Amino acid sequence: MPDFSALLRRSDVFGHLGDEALAALVPELRWFSLPGGRTLFRHGDPADALYLVVAGSLGVFEGPTERVRLVAAGDSVGEVGLITGEGRQHTARALRDTELLRLDRAAFEALTRLYPQAMLAVARLAIARMQQRLQGDREPDAPRTFALLPASPEVPARSLAMQLAMALEEWGNCVVIDAEHGAGRGSDWFAEREAQARFVIYLDSHGDPVWRQRCLRQADVLLLPALAAQPARPWPEAAPMHPSRVGHRPRHLILLHAGRQPTLGAAQRWRAQFSGELQHHHVGGQNDIPRLARLVSGHARGLVLAGGGARGVSHLGALRALREAGHQFDAVGGTSIGAIIGAGVAAGWELEAMVESFHRDFVEGRPLSDWTVPVVALTRGRRAAAMLRRAFGALDIEDLTLPFFCVSTCLSGEGMVVHRRGPLWLWLRASSAIPGVLPPVLHHGRVYVDGALVDNLPTDVMSDDGIAHITAIDIRAEISLLTTAEEYATPPWWQLLWPRQDIQRPGLLSTLVRAAMVNSEGPSEHRRARADLLITPPLDHIGMLDWKDWQRAIEAGYLHTREQLERGASHLL
Numbered sequence: 001m002p003d004f005s006a007l008l009r010r011s012d013v014f015g016h017l018g019d020e021a022l023a024a025l026v027p028e029l030r031w032f033s034l035p036g037g038r039t040l041f042r043h044g045d046p047a048d049a050l051y052l053v054v055a056g057s058l059g060v061f062e063g064p065t066e067r068v069r070l071v072a073a074g075d076s077v078g079e080v081g082l083i084t085g086e087g088r089q090h091t092a093r094a095l096r097d098t099e100l101l102r103l104d105r106a107a108f109e110a111l112t113r114l115y116p117q118a119m120l121a122v123a124r125l126a127i128a129r130m131q132q133r134l135q136g137d138r139e140p141d142a143p144r145t146f147a148l149l150p151a152s153p154e155v156p157a158r159s160l161a162m163q164l165a166m167a168l169e170e171w172g173n174c175v176v177i178d179a180e181h182g183a184g185r186g187s188d189w190f191a192e193r194e195a196q197a198r199f200v201i202y203l204d205s206h207g208d209p210v211w212r213q214r215c216l217r218q219a220d221v222l223l224l225p226a227l228a229a230q231p232a233r234p235w236p237e238a239a240p241m242h243p244s245r246v247g248h249r250p251r252h253l254i255l256l257h258a259g260r261q262p263t264l265g266a267a268q269r270w271r272a273q274f275s276g277e278l279q280h281h282h283v284g285g286q287n288d289i290p291r292l293a294r295l296v297s298g299h300a301r302g303l304v305l306a307g308g309g310a311r312g313v314s315h316l317g318a319l320r321a322l323r324e325a326g327h328q329f330d331a332v333g334g335t336s337i338g339a340i341i342g343a344g345v346a347a348g349w350e351l352e353a354m355v356e357s358f359h360r361d362f363v364e365g366r367p368l369s370d371w372t373v374p375v376v377a378l379t380r381g382r383r384a385a386a387m388l389r390r391a392f393g394a395l396d397i398e399d400l401t402l403p404f405f406c407v408s409t410c411l412s413g414e415g416m417v418v419h420r421r422g423p424l425w426l427w428l429r430a431s432s433a434i435p436g437v438l439p440p441v442l443h444h445g446r447v448y449v450d451g452a453l454v455d456n457l458p459t460d461v462m463s464d465d466g467i468a469h470i471t472a473i474d475i476r477a478e479i480s481l482l483t484t485a486e487e488y489a490t491p492p493w494w495q496l497l498w499p500r501q502d503i504q505r506p507g508l509l510s511t512l513v514r515a516a517m518v519n520s521e522g523p524s525e526h527r528r529a530r531a532d533l534l535i536t537p538p539l540d541h542i543g544m545l546d547w548k549d550w551q552r553a554i555e556a557g558y559l560h561t562r563e564q565l566e567r568g569a570s571h572l573l
Contacts, residue, residue, distance in 0.1 A: 047081020
């Protein structure tokens, strides 16, 4: 068996051992290989051993497909069972060809009798992971190896790999291995290179089928670049096209554009070649490579914008303060007015242009002014739809520069729906369809209304996407509809036309908007807690439908965000 002393010293579970304890441990370890896709243990199996990953990676799964943890080289799995004696709580499978060291329970117990400090380190690690499990927390995935497999020889794969490697250096050294360096090497050579570097990019630049298969076997993540303008085509090998063939490893389709703006329809064409979950990225400008590096390595920053009617205009002021402070975002999501403004951010619009567009479309355009007989809603919804179609044109969600989602509520049984593909204007219209104010969106037999009913601040969706840092701008729904009247029925019409000055009644629109947000208030506390930076501008002086107060809302968002950022910066000094 090779000498794994250096790996043991780097591991969390054995790194503290002295030379004598380490010398006693090494003979008890059993080295073996596990092919990609093979199961290491299943839920309910006896916890009879601890495993340390030498090279490759394991996925720990809740059920057949939900991955809850990635176990990379140098990390361990199975220590909780050694302490508690419980059966396996999850299933572990090799995501790619993986080499492991196994320490049986009997050997571990013998070691702890001789060196009690070994037991202490394992116990600490086991307790930490049990606490995470009880709290519902998940350990962040930490991909380390990438296979860069171009769709065709015309793709500038080497240039892309070198630029990506430079961007990844922010979090550790990165090496690029191509066929010239890696062809014919044994698994120990690759394990050594992976142990020495934080990231490894396995690059195919010549289309060698044997080398491409080696890249596939070594990778935690598949990077699949293509020229966006070319006709979509299947990949040279079938494995990247089907999730069942890649063992739950993330797949990233990288669309290279000649200009900064994505080509309309390119993402939809290329995505049609794949089945299952797939992320895609548009690369055209100089900022796109660093963003890609953050997204694929687990260091991305996300922006989540809440709904809140006219109060949501404060997002524009908050975004101005965030931009001045140097904040950049790699993914965007939102609900209702937050989704509309977020779509502008994801499309790469300049902030000044967004403010001008908002004033033209919402204030001057008055999209809620096409009143009708309230059979379905108070407005016909045509002005709102026309406004969104005019603003976003033929854009599909897939065409946006940044990854984007919006949330709606399906009243046909599905509940919360997260929209990541399809006509942008349509799903923004659905996400902002306040029940009773705007008619619902009817699409393919389903009925969609405002996402605020179920998730007004979808930080949970952004977190589940693996975004490391989330900035959320919340429009608090604490709009108390107070009254000075004592009644249980509507008074005569003449009293409504000439109300007494000492009697205050809630208006119809205010009641409908407030009612639409009540259901999501309880879970919102949990969603606010998932934000790393939470911004809640004080907006009590602005009504939910007071679009004429748009400048006051922008200013409130700007001043509050700037003050909060300054307070945060002062705490770091």
